[in-house]
Amino acid sequence: MQEKAYLVLENGSVFPGRCFGVEAPGVSTLAVGSDIPFGELVFNTGMSGYHEILTDPSYTGQIVTMTYPHIGNYGCDDHWSENGPEPSSRKDVKVSALVVREVYDGPLPHGRISLDLYLKNNNICGITGIDTRKLTIMLRDNGSCNAVVVRPSDTGSGWTDSDHKACLEYLKSLPSMEGQNLIADVGVDEVVHFPGSGTHIALLDCGIKANILRELESRSCRISLLPSGATIQDIEKVNPDGVFLSNGPGDPAVLEHQTSLVQNLLGKYPVVGICLGHQIIGQAIGSQTYKMKFGHHGCNHPVRDEKTGRVFVTSQNHGFAVNEKTLPKDVTVRFRNANDGSIEGLEWKEKKLLCVQFHPEASPGPVDSSWIFDAFLDVINNTASPEEKVK
Numbered sequence: 568m569q570e571k572a573y574l575v576l577e578n579g580s581v582f583p584g585r586c587f588g589v590e591a592p593g594v595s596t597l598a599v600g601s602d603i604p605f606g607e608l609v610f611n612t613g614m615s616g617y618h619e620i621l622t623d624p625s626y627t628g629q630i631v632t633m634t635y636p637h638i639g640n641y642g643c644d645d646h647w648s649e650n651g652p653e654p655s656s657r658k659d660v661k662v663s664a665l666v667v668r669e670v671y672d673g674p675l676p677h678g679r680i681s682l683d684l685y686l687k688n689n690n691i692c693g694i695t696g697i698d699t700r701k702l703t704i705m706l707r708d709n710g711s712c713n714a715v716v717v718r719p720s721d722t723g724s725g726w727t728d729s730d731h732k733a734c735l736e737y738l739k740s741l742p743s744m745e746g747q748n749l750i751a752d753v754g755v756d757e758v759v760h761f762p763g764s765g766t767h768i769a770l771l772d773c774g775i776k777a778n779i780l781r782e783l784e785s786r787s788c789r790i791s792l793l794p795s796g797a798t799i800q801d802i803e804k805v806n807p808d809g810v811f812l813s814n815g816p817g818d819p820a821v822l823e824h825q826t827s828l829v830q831n832l833l834g835k836y837p838v839v840g841i842c843l844g845h846q847i848i849g850q851a852i853g854s855q856t857y858k859m860k861f862g863h864h865g866c867n868h869p870v871r872d873e874k875t876g877r878v879f880v881t882s883q884n885h886g887f888a889v890n891e892k893t894l895p896k897d898v899t900v901r902f903r904n905a906n907d908g909s910i911e912g913l914e915w916k917e918k919k920l921l922c923v924q925f926h927p928e929a930s931p932g933p934v935d936s937s938w939i940f941d942a943f944l945d946v947i948n949n950t951a952s953p954e955e956k957v958k
């Protein structure tokens with residue numbers, strides 16, 4: 568029988584459930600700096616893709632609740648992991664904890680392991696039996712907030728007033744996602760070279776997803792993957808055709824080094840980027856980013872290409888966005904979210920700049936926008952973009 572556990576939110580709400588993966592810590596062990604499954608609680612609307620979500624470095628510092636009620640039914644397989652070629656000291660699973668309505672524990676195809684065992688192997692705690700519909704509505708109405716998964720101090724008597732008080736005090740002591748620089752916890756810490764016969768890309772690794780590398784490799788790119796602290800001299804040394812800024816965790820507003828790096832690169836090299844990379848590029852051209860209420864996390868976000876009017880369904884995972892009011896006048900909002908109108912991509916032809924907030928590499932999610940990688944290469948190589956070729 569799984570142990571009783573509780574998901575406790577900063578606003579005082581308590582959701583009872585049961586542990587899977589590793590056991591949640593007891594309330595009495597709560598202490599800042601200890602190995603406690605806390606983080607910013609966000610909801611993901613994907614029906615599948617939990618393995619890729621668990622290992623996406625952009626989820627560092629976050630607890631993910633899946634809105635789809637039945638999670639784990641095709642097991643886990645390390646081949647699906649999305650964390651890049653990081654040093655072995657880094658953890659494969661990036662989320663702080665996983666929240667589900669019902670975890671599957673039935674038979675699996677040969678060679679796969681259960682989600683329960685996968686979380687155990689990676690020292691991550693899951694909580695099942697949660698009313699994820701109620702929880703998601705709460706996050707949608709009030710916004711994302713910090714949360715923690717714990718066991719009561721006395722398993723016999725359940726949740727007590729003193730457990731509640733201790734949890735809320737602990738949650739109050741935690742930093743909010745705003746203002747957090749988390750990219751030092753992810754990505755490579757020295758340059759890694761991937762051979763290729765085509766375009767040479769210097770890729771700033773702020774916590775890159777493996778499928779971005781695969782998409783570039785499938786287009787014969789030669790890649791120099793640089794740590795997120797790389798300098799302009801490091802980039803000049805590898806002498807690339809263009810610079811690519813990866814996705815990554817935390818608040819872009821505090822990434823001063825990367826923002827000024829891009830300022831120095833613009834005009835010298837073509838610059839492209841995805842998600843956090845797009846946000847850093849946005850800041851480098853003079854605009855600001857802001858924290859969204861609950862962000863976009865899922866595989867079903869419609870994005871309109873303002874150039875062609877075409878709408879495609881995208882994979883997304885972000886809690887910050889570029890503020891349109893602060894954009895310089897020469898830059899074009901190339902892509903826009905068809906649900907809430909927020910910026911989904913920027914283009915500045917003269918500066919050889921193209922970046923997207925969504926995830927053309929999918930993993931998980933639809934591959935409708937994988938052509939963006941061809942568009943990136945067209946910007947870098949100064950060739951016609953795919954839609955221009957179609958015309």
Ligand SMILES: NC(=O)CC[C@H](N)C(=O)O
Pocket residue numbers: 625813814815816817818819841842843844884885886887888
């Ligand atoms: N996937 C990402 O690159 C996320 C970017 C940033 N950490 C955000 O939450 O908005």
